[in-house]
Amino acid sequence: MISAEYLLNDVDVARFLVNGYHVVEPDLPAGLNERIADRLDALTANPGDAITETVPELWQVLEHPQVRGVLISLLGEDYSVNSHRHWHCKLPGSGFMQWHQDSTNDRGTQIDRLLGLYYPHTITADMGPTVIVPGTQFRNAPTDRMATYTNIRGQVPLAVAAGTVAFTHYDLWHGTASNSSSVKRHMIKFLFNRTSENSVPTWNHDPDALNRPRDWNARDKAEDAGNILSFGNPLGVSQSDHYKERTIRRACWDELIGQKSAS
Amino acid sequence: MDTDNQTRQRLLYLHARTPSVFSEILGYTLIEPVKGFQVEISGGEFAWPYQTVHDALVEGWQIVQFPHLQSPFSDTDLDVVGYEFILQKLEAIS
Numbered sequence: 001m002i003s004a005e006y007l008l009n010d011v012d013v014a015r016f017l018v019n020g021y022h023v024v025e026p027d028l029p030a031g032l033n034e035r036i037a038d039r040l041d042a043l044t045a046n047p048g049d050a051i052t053e054t055v056p057e058l059w060q061v062l063e064h065p066q067v068r069g070v071l072i073s074l075l076g077e078d079y080s081v082n083s084h085r086h087w088h089c090k091l092p093g094s095g096f097m098q099w100h101q102d103s104t105n106d107r108g109t110q111i112d113r114l115l116g117l118y119y120p121h122t123i124t125a126d127m128g129p130t131v132i133v134p135g136t137q138f139r140n141a142p143t144d145r146m147a148t149y150t151n152i153r154g155q156v157p158l159a160v161a162a163g164t165v166a167f168t169h170y171d172l173w174h175g176t177a178s179n180s181s182s183v184k185r186h187m188i189k190f191l192f193n194r195t196s197e198n199s200v201p202t203w204n205h206d207p208d209a210l211n212r213p214r215d216w217n218a219r220d221k222a223e224d225a226g227n228i229l230s231f232g233n234p235l236g237v238s239q240s241d242h243y244k245e246r247t248i249r250r251a252c253w254d255e256l257i258g259q260k261s262a263s
Numbered sequence: 264m265d266t267d268n269q270t271r272q273r274l275l276y277l278h279a280r281t282p283s284v285f286s287e288i289l290g291y292t293l294i295e296p297v298k299g300f301q302v303e304i305s306g307g308e309f310a311w312p313y314q315t316v317h318d319a320l321v322e323g324w325q326i327v328q329f330p331h332l333q334s335p336f337s338d339t340d341l342d343v344v345g346y347e348f349i350l351q352k353l354e355a356i357s
Contacts, residue, residue: 096301096303127306128306139341139342139343139344140341141341141342141344146343148276148278149278149290150276150291150292151291151304151309152344153287153289153290153311155304155309157305159307177304236280236289238281238286244340247339248339248341
């Protein structure tokens with residue numbers, strides 16, 4: 001069990017379903033980020049999945065309650081840490097990485113896996129930050145077809161403070177900017193899996209969360225879960241796409257609260 | 264081969280919210296016909312040179328490919344972002 005203070009609330013979950021990501025800055029022990037960054041700086045070969053054996057301090061990040069609280073909220077109490085993880089070291093002078101979704105195209109409405117991107121040192125715009133495009137997580141788009149996109153409306157460079165963990169929907173479009181700085185940019189990518197379907201919500205849920213009236217004045221500035229799910233449009237897509245997004249988000253929400261959609 | 268002042272094709276991929284040239288641009292890629300040129304995802308704020316495809320037309324860009332509107336259509340699934348216009352300018356690049 002974990003203290004409820006670390007779990008997400010309805011607004012957090014709704015925003016995750018709309019934007020496809022959630023960022024936390026866990027209150028890690030003093031010096032931990034620096035120790036991890038120093039060890040990564042000293043590596044001469046990429047250990048692949050064994051990065052957690054090479055740098056075992058990474059488990060302190062994964063086991064931090066602020067990290068576990070997000071994972072329990074979105075994947076359930078019995079989530080698993082996938083054995084695949086990877087150290088992404090972006091060297092000075094290395095170029096950008098094209099937009100992509102990981103894996104092949106099989107988009108569903110269950111939140112069944114998340115990426116967790118941990119940055120042990122502060123990332124600035126010139127260090128080749130990961131760049132994500134909020135709202136793209138439900139798009140069934142082969143990576144090849146993203147090759148003619150470069151800058152996309154609403155893209156968010158993860159220029160973040162040391163110790164930040166960015167959780168992203170597995171299918172969120174992401175890439176990197178180039179590293180024009182003189183330092184290596186470190187990021188450890190983790191993968192987390194759902195192991196069972198929800199029968200009840202696993203976050204701090206209010207059963208009336210979606211019962212607020214539609215607020216046509218607030219629209220995309222809404223502060224309650226129902227209106228966020230209805231009006232959120234981070235990409236600024238057309239009405240046709242927005243209506244489809246709404247339906248998919250609601251199906252995700254229903255599955256997360258343990259009530260599968262009738263459709 | 265002397266390529267100075269040779270007319271070359273500048274390319275601009277614009278992904279618009281709808282097939283209308285007046286709708287807002289959601290994606291922007293400029294490709295200059297210069298050896299070694301690379302596109303670049305911005306690591307900071309990206310300054311959008313145009314807000315619509317029409318803005319680019321006003322600046323002299325010409326559309327060489329309009330979005331394909333007869334591709335398979337789903338009323339439930341989402342695919343790529345926006346509608347792709349490909350534009351060109353033929354200019355002497357020195």
